[in-house]
Amino acid sequence: MKILVFEKEEYxxxxxxxxxxxxxxxxxxxxxxxxxxxxxxxxxxxxIDNYQAQKVSFRQVKAFNLDxxxxxxxxxxxxxxxxxxNELFSHIDILPENINALDGSKEDMIQECQRYESLIDANPxxxxxxxxxxxxxxxxxxxxxxxxxxxxVVDLHQESIESSLDYGFDHIEDVPTQGVTQGIGTxxxxxxxxxxxxGEKKADLxxxxxxxxxxxxxxxxxxxxxxxxxxxxxxxxxxQLK
Ligand code: F6R
Numbered sequence: 001m002k003i004l005v006f007e008k009e010e011y012x013x014x015x016x017x018x019x020x021x022x023x024x025x026x027x028x029x030x031x032x033x034x035x036x037x038x039x040x041x042x043x044x045x046x047x048i049d050n051y052q053a054q055k056v057s058f059r060q061v062k063a064f065n066l067d068x069x070x071x072x073x074x075x076x077x078x079x080x081x082x083x084x085x086n087e088l089f090s091h092i093d094i095l096p097e098n099i100n101a102l103d104g105s106k107e108d109m110i111q112e113c114q115r116y117e118s119l120i121d122a123n124p125x126x127x128x129x130x131x132x133x134x135x136x137x138x139x140x141x142x143x144x145x146x147x148x149x150x151x152x153v154v155d156l157h158q159e160s161i162e163s164s165l166d167y168g169f170d171h172i173e174d175v176p177t178q179g180v181t182q183g184i185g186t187x188x189x190x191x192x193x194x195x196x197x198x199g200e201k202k203a204d205l206x207x208x209x210x211x212x213x214x215x216x217x218x219x220x221x222x223x224x225x226x227x228x229x230x231x232x233x234x235x236x237x238x239x240q241l242k
Contacts, residue, residue, distance in 0.1 A: 003230075003233070003241070006235070014046055023126065024061055030060065034064070040196060064101075064120060065081065066080075066130075067179055072105060076105075109153050120189070128194070131196055131197065132206065134163055136208065138195075139182050140180070140181035142219070150186055161175045188222065195209075197233050199237055202236075
């Protein structure tokens with residue numbers, strides 16, 4: 001595991017942004033896994049700026065979103081599909097047919113999960129962007145999720161529901177109580193993971209993720225077992241590391 005600590009958030013964003021742009025420029029069919037949430041937003045702005053400056057094109061990129069709320073259609077304004085569209089995809093030249101996501105509004109979610117897992121198997125993810133949730137989750141793999149799990153539906157924990165208020169829901173009752181997510185096993189199939197964390201509130205979690213026991217009680221600890229992972233932290237998120 002490579003751990004990089006950046007003095008300022010914008011340096012972190014530029015590092016991860018440029019790392020991925022470099023990869024995209026040098027591969028004919030790059031497959032990138034995208035996370036929603038607040039942590040990667042600066043990286044997505046970096047992508048947009050570089051696209052507008054004609055320094056990178058996303059035409060050959062295949063995208064896979066990490067997770068979604070169950071019960072929201074992809075076009076629902078609070079869906080993760082809409083968030084990715086608004087924050088990134090609608091501002092770059094990625095082809096709509098290359099954007100892949102779990103659809104939380106399908107009647108048969110088991111079939112939807114199998115469809116997505118097979119699609120990922122057919123298009124192995126080169127670089128997966130990740131953040132860490134306040135209960136240690138990655139994607140929507142909540143504590144207790146199997147470490148080798150495939151895409152699945154999950155009951156969201158209270159911390160995750162409360163964190164969703166940061167994503168534009170006005171009332172806690174409006175937040176879906178279930179998510180659908182790439183499993184930990186799905187995520188571990190990606191060739192490289194880039195885990196990002198920012199801010200003091202993530203410091204304890206980052207310490208446990210890097211030095212704690214690898215356990216399904218703290219799903220992000222699984223990254224310790226991935227052969228190719230870069231952890232990118234700002235000073236505050238790294239403040240509990242020795
Ligand atoms: C989002 C996702 C989540 C977030 C995590 C951190 O697709 O998979 O695991 O990465 O909840 O969220 P933020 O970045 O908002 O702190």
